[in-house]
Amino acid sequence: MIDIRELVESGDFFSVNAEDPYGDAKYARIKVENLYKLNWEDIDGVNEVEDIDIGANIWIMDITVVNLNKKKISADQIKDLVKLVDEEEFEFDIVEDSHLCGYSDYAKTSGLNKLYHTDLKPKIAKKGALAFELPDGFEELSLKIEDGTICEI
Numbered sequence: 001m002i003d004i005r006e007l008v009e010s011g012d013f014f015s016v017n018a019e020d021p022y023g024d025a026k027y028a029r030i031k032v033e034n035l036y037k038l039n040w041e042d043i044d045g046v047n048e049v050e051d052i053d054i055g056a057n058i059w060i061m062d063i064t065v066v067n068l069n070k071k072k073i074s075a076d077q078i079k080d081l082v083k084l085v086d087e088e089e090f091e092f093d094i095v096e097d098s099h100l101c102g103y104s105d106y107a108k109t110s111g112l113n114k115l116y117h118t119d120l121k122p123k124i125a126k127k128g129a130l131a132f133e134l135p136d137g138f139e140e141l142s143l144k145i146e147d148g149t150i151c152e153i
Contacts, residue, residue: 001085001142002150004061007032010152013066018081018148027068028078028120029153032143034062038131044105051097052133058095059084060110061130067120075115075126081148084132087140094130101131 007014013029038058040046046054061084067073084092096116100107107113114128134141143150 001144004032004035004084004141004143007143008034013064013153014150015153016078016081016145016148016150018145024077025069026073026077026081026148029066029068030078030082030143030150031064032061033064033127034060035141036060042106043100045099048099048104049097050099052095052100052131056133057136059132059134060112061132062111062127063115063130064125064127065115065120066125067122069122072119072121075118075120075128078120079115079130081146082130083144083146084134085142085144086135086138090135091144092132092134095133096131 002014013031016028016030018026036059038060040055043049052058065078079094082094101112102116111127111129112131114126115130120126
């Protein structure tokens with residue numbers, strides 16, 4: 001695990017090595033560029049959000065991902081590995097909603113749609129964003145790769 005502030009402040013890519021739930025190795029580089037709280041007033045057609053409670057404490061993480069596998073892979077294969085962990089070691093998966101993350105104008109301007117049901121081509125950097133529902137009052141967050149490692153290059 002690496003502290004999220006360190007990831008953002010460094011501006012560097014970090015190496016990700018993991019095994020997905022199907023036993024396949026996944027290799028990537030990830031650069032975390034920002035983490036900020038979602039303002040629900042920015043969401044167009046907010047009533048179309050179905051899979052996330054409106055007003056939930058959603059945080060957006062801007063990232064760049066480079067697939068280092070020999071063939072294209074689904075962005076979901078990398079997203080499923082990414083977890084945020086608070087200071088008490090509670091883990092938080094990404095959350096997705098078709099309107100918020102795929103089809104709203106907000107999805108397009110925030111980059112949430114860039115990693116929503118898409119493929120990652122080998123060696124091509126893809127900028128996008130991920131959404132996480134987090135509890136109020138966390139003090140520290142770290143990025144964890146499920147069944148794998150994240151380290152400086």
